[in-house]
Amino acid sequence: xxxxxxxxxxxxxxxxxxxxxxxxxxxxxxxxxxxxxxxxxxxxxxxxxxxxxxxxxxxxxxxxxxxxxxxxxxxxxxxxxxxxxxxxxxxxxxxxxxxxxxxxxxxxxxxxx
Amino acid sequence: xxxxxxxxxxxxxxxxxxxxxxxxxxxxxxxxxxxxxxxxxxxxxxxxxxxxxxxxxxxxxxxxxxxxxxxxxxxxxxxxxxxxxxxxxxxxxxxxxxxxxxxxxxxxxxxxxxxxxxxxxxxxxxxxxxxxxxxxxxxxxxxxxxxxxxxxxxxxxxxxxxxxxxxxxxxxxxxxxxxxxxxxxxxxxxxxxxxxxxxxxxxxxxxxxxxxxxxxxxxxxxxxxxxxxxxxxxxxxxxxxxxxxxxxxxxxxxxx
Ligand SMILES: Nc1nc2c(ncn2[C@@H]2O[C@H](COP(=O)(O)OP(=O)(O)O)[C@@H](O)[C@H]2O)c(=O)[nH]1
Ligand SMILES: [Mg+2]
Ligand SMILES: [Zn+2]
Ligand SMILES: [Zn+2]
Numbered sequence: 033x034x035x036x037x038x039x040x041x042x043x044x045x046x047x048x049x050x051x052x053x054x055x056x057x058x059x060x061x062x063x064x065x066x067x068x069x070x071x072x073x074x075x076x077x078x079x080x081x082x083x084x085x086x087x088x089x090x091x092x093x094x095x096x097x098x099x100x101x102x103x104x105x106x107x108x109x110x111x112x113x114x115x116x117x118x119x120x121x122x123x124x125x126x127x128x129x130x131x132x133x134x135x136x137x138x139x140x141x142x143x144x145x
Numbered sequence: 146x147x148x149x150x151x152x153x154x155x156x157x158x159x160x161x162x163x164x165x166x167x168x169x170x171x172x173x174x175x176x177x178x179x180x181x182x183x184x185x186x187x188x189x190x191x192x193x194x195x196x197x198x199x200x201x202x203x204x205x206x207x208x209x210x211x212x213x214x215x216x217x218x219x220x221x222x223x224x225x226x227x228x229x230x231x232x233x234x235x236x237x238x239x240x241x242x243x244x245x246x247x248x249x250x251x252x253x254x255x256x257x258x259x260x261x262x263x264x265x266x267x268x269x270x271x272x273x274x275x276x277x278x279x280x281x282x283x284x285x286x287x288x289x290x291x292x293x294x295x296x297x298x299x300x301x302x303x304x305x306x307x308x309x310x311x312x313x314x315x316x317x318x319x320x321x322x323x324x325x326x327x328x329x330x331x332x333x334x335x336x337x338x339x340x341x342x343x344x345x346x347x348x349x350x351x352x353x354x355x356x357x358x359x360x361x362x363x364x365x366x367x368x369x370x371x372x373x374x375x376x377x378x379x380x381x382x383x384x385x386x387x388x389x390x391x392x393x394x395x396x397x398x399x400x401x
Contacts, residue, residue, distance in 0.1 A: 034270055034302040041187045049181050059178050063187075070305050070331035117327045118363035119334075129367035131334070137305070138186045145177040 035071060038137070039079040045139050046089060055144030058089035062143075066099040066136035073098065101134030191306055194274035198281065198309025205286040208392040209294065211308050213332055214316035215325075216298030219342040221250045222375035223316070224293050228259035230385055231291055239292040241280045243272040250295065259293075260284060271303040272296050278309075290392060300325075304332040311395060312337040315368075317361070319343045319352035326360040333364040338371065340384070345374040 042061065050058050061080075065073060073096045080094045104111050105121035105128050112121055112128075119128045186192060202209045212220050221242070228238040240261040242250045254261035262280050264272065277294060286292070294310065296303040315336040317325055320343060326333040333339065339361045341347075347354065354372075361370055369387065373380035 034305075037269070038187050041190060045183065045185050045187070045189065049183055053179075053181050055179075055181075068331050068334065070301055117330060119366070120363070127363055127366040129365070137188060139183045141183055142181040143178045144181055145179065 035075040035079040036082060038071060039076060039083045042139050043083050043087065043089060046142055049142055050088065050144050053144055056088060057145050058092045058142055059145065060093045060095055060143035061089065062095040062097065062140045064097050064099055064136045064138050064140045066134040067101050068134035069137040071137065099133050099136045102132045103128040104130040104132050106130065191274045194278055195307040195309040198274055198278055202309060206396055207286060207289060207292050208388060208395060209292045209310045211294045211296060211310035211313045212316065213296050213300060213303050213313065214298060215300055215321060218316040218318040218321065219375055220295045220316060221253055223342060224295060225253060225257035226375040226378060226381055228254060228257040230381060232258040236290055239284045239289040240295065241277060242295040243297045245297060266297055270297055270299050271306055272308060273306050274308050300329040300332040304335050312391065314338045314340060316340050316342050317357065319347040320350050323353050323357040323360055326364040330364055333361065336365050336368045338369045339365060341372045343374060344372045344379055345377045
């Protein structure tokens with residue numbers, strides 16, 4: 033799987049921000065991971081330990097905030113959380129293709145010193 | 146102050162357990178630690194390359210397809226057939242093939258008249274935009290109007306990587322089971338087009354067309370659906386007509 037590659041990206045971004053901030057330690061890395069991002073939080077955790085070894089983020093805590101899928105129904109003009117797979121509006125039963133949240137895969141913040 | 150490492154910890158006391166060697170203890174320095182807001186996508190590097198690719202493709206009036214499927218769903222066979230038909234209609238088709246190990250996909254495609262380049266991804270299970278950028282630079286884009294990217298056979302991670310394509314095409318072969326779209330929501334959700342492939346054997350394998358299409362609609366209401374057979378050619382004309390229309394409208398868009 034490509035979680036190692038993703039965590040390498042995360043680490044590169046983190047190191048970049050830490051350097052800019054003149055930090056010598058990264059204590060925490062917080063990620064936002066959407067339900068539709070296609071990655072497994074557990075696999076990310078495993079990969080995190082691998083890629084941070086020997087860096088200033090070694091032993092940092094990995095915080096993963098998961099983001100549930102949120103869609104928008106054009107007909108009802110309202111947001112909804114799909115109940116099961118698929119993006120069916122619970123009110124009017126049409127299928128929405130407008131996804132407001134759930135695809136996130138981002139580095140939200142760091143804690144450094 | 147932490148007696149073991151000399152760090153000045155004033156706000157809270159960290160207890161180092163006796164069994165824990167010093168270098169195993171978790172340093173937590175709330176008084177000194179500060180929060181840095183980042184909010185950057187893990188894909189940001191790939192996104193940048195994808196954007197660049199898209200600009201280059203547009204500048205060359207190229208229609209670019211990113212083809213995703215499970216292994217064996219018929220990507221190469223489909224592109225072979227497309228290369229022959231497009232060659233008769235318009236010009237040569239450029240193809241970039243990603244595969245885990247060297248195999249003869251690129252050779253098969255060249256035999257079908259395409260200009261094909263293989264990217265051997267090694268252990269990588271998907272193509273990334275920078276690999277495509279590199280391969281595309283070797284293809285001579287100016288002479289092409291259709292570029293097809295055969296992604297690595299896998300419906301999981303290729304879905305997460307934008308390559309700069311015009312259209313993302315996800316294949317579902319009739320032998321795979323009608324519930325596949327439900328099992329791979331990310332891939333199907335990201336599709337602009339879903340092709341039901343190997344339609345020539347649909348009946349023989351008891352393919353439930355209605356259920357399959359309903360499942361595709363459910364995951365990808367916005368996607369166009371075509372039914373094709375690379376073997377017999379059934380449905381290929383409709384599919385290529387659609388591509389030709391897309392190509393023309395992308396030209397119009399650029400000209401605006
Ligand atoms: N009956 C039938 N078999 C097909 C069709 N397209 C591909 N195949 C077969 O499916 C297998 C995998 O095809 P290939 O194009 O290599 O799949 P890929 O791994 O997705 O590139 C091969 O044995 C093909 O001959 C089709 O339209 N009809
Ligand atoms: Mg192939
Ligand atoms: Zn609705
Ligand atoms: Zn991958």
